[in-house]
Amino acid sequence: MRTFAILLRSLFLVVAAAILLANPGHAAEFERNIMTGGPTGTYIRIGKDIAALGGECGLTLNVVESAGSLENFVGVRNRRNTQFGIVQSDLLEYLKTFEANDPEVQDAVRGVRIMFPLYNEEIHVLARTGIASLKDLEGKKVAIGVKDSGTFLTASLILDILQVNAAERLPFNPDQALPKLQAGEIDAFFYVAGAPASLFANADIDPAQFHLLPITEAPLLATYIKASIPAGTYSFQTDPVDVVAVKAVLMTYDYDPGKNAYHRQSCTTVSDFSSLVLNGMDKLRETGHPKWQSVDLSALPPGWQVGSCVKAGMALDYEPACTRAKDAGPADNNEDYLNLLKQRLKN
Structure with missing residues (x-):
C-alpha cells in the first residue's frame, strides 16, 4: 500500500x-x-x-x-x-x-x-465468457486502469483482498482496454463507473464473447456495498448482474x-x-x-x-x-x- x-x-x-x-x-x-x-x-x-x-x-x-x-x-x-x-x-x-x-x-x-x-458507482469487470468469476482471473492478463485513477485503486484493492494473482496487471484505462479485450490481447478489465456507463452503452460488444462478471465474494462486503446492474442496462447484457459498488x-x-x-x-x-x-x-x-x-x-x-x-x-x-x-x-x-x-x- x-x-x-x-x-x-x-x-x-x-x-x-x-x-x-x-x-x-x-x-x-x-x-x-x-x-x-x-x-x-x-x-x-x-x-x-x-x-x-x-x-x-x-x-x-x-x-x-x-x-x-x-x-x-x-x-x-x-x-x-x-x-x-x-x-x-x-x-x-x-x-x-x-x-x-x-x-x-x-x-x-x-x-x-x-x-x-x-x-x-458499480464495479464493472468485463471479461471473456470463459471466465466465470473474479477468482478465474488468476494467471490472466487484467487491465486495472491508469495509476492515478479510482479504477486502479479499486481494482488493486479487490484483487489484493481476494488474493488473486493475475499474470499481469496492466495500466490501461477503460477506453484503451475495451479494444484490447476485443482483440484478444487481454482477458478482462475493471471499470468503476455509475451504470449506465457510456463506454459500454455506446460500444458494440458481442455477448457471445464477453460478459460482466458477478462480484459477490463475501470478503469484499466489508469495504463495498452490494449492488446490481439491471437486465438490459447494456445491449450485451440480458440478465441482471450482482456486483458491488463504491460511493x-x-x-x-x-x-x-x-x-x-x-x-x-x-x-x-x-x-x-x-x-x-x-x-x-x-x-x-x-x-x-x-x-x-x-x-x-x-x-x-x-x-x-x-x-x-x-x-x-x-x-x-x-x-x-x-x-x-x-x-x-x-x-x-x-x-x-x-x-x-x-x-x-x-x-
Missing part, C-alpha cells in the same frame, strides 16, 4: 510544477473548476450537470477532465482555482487509514472536506474567508454551488444523468467532515451570488428536507 503514498507525493509535485509554469510570478485570474474524469465516464456528466446549474445564474464552472479519483483528490488539495473534485469513497477510506502512519499523507488530507455524497463523493476544501481574497472567493463559490445543488435536486433528477435519481445528500461516509463553506450555503435564506436572474426554485417546498439535511450534516 506504500505505492499509493509514493504516487500521491509524485502527483503533488507534478501539480505544483504545473501551477508554477502556468502562473510565473503573478496571481492567476480567479475562476471555478471541478475535476471529474474521462470523456466517457459518469463523473464528467455529473460535473456538467452541476456546471449547468451555475450557468443558469451566470456562474461559470469549468469541467476538467482527469484520470480519476486520486488526481482529483490532489487537484482539490493543491491545484489553484480548483474548488471541487469527484472521488471514490474507498480512496477516502484508504487515505483516512493511512493518514496516521505518514506525515505527508496526513498533511494532504488536512483541510479536505466532503461537499456532498453522490451515488453508488462517489463530491469533495471540496475548507477555505478560510478571512485568510485572503482567493480563500474568500473560493468559499463563496463553494457556498453558492452548495445552495444550487440543494435547491436544484428536482431539476437534476429530471434532466441530469440517471444517477441523480439515487443521490441521497445525507448519506455521508463516516468520519469525514462537511466544509464550513458548504454549511453556509445550506442556509434556507442563502442567496447565491448570481450574475444573471435565476428562476425561483422549489426552496419553500423543500424546507422540511433541507432542515433534515442540515441536522444530519451539522457535525
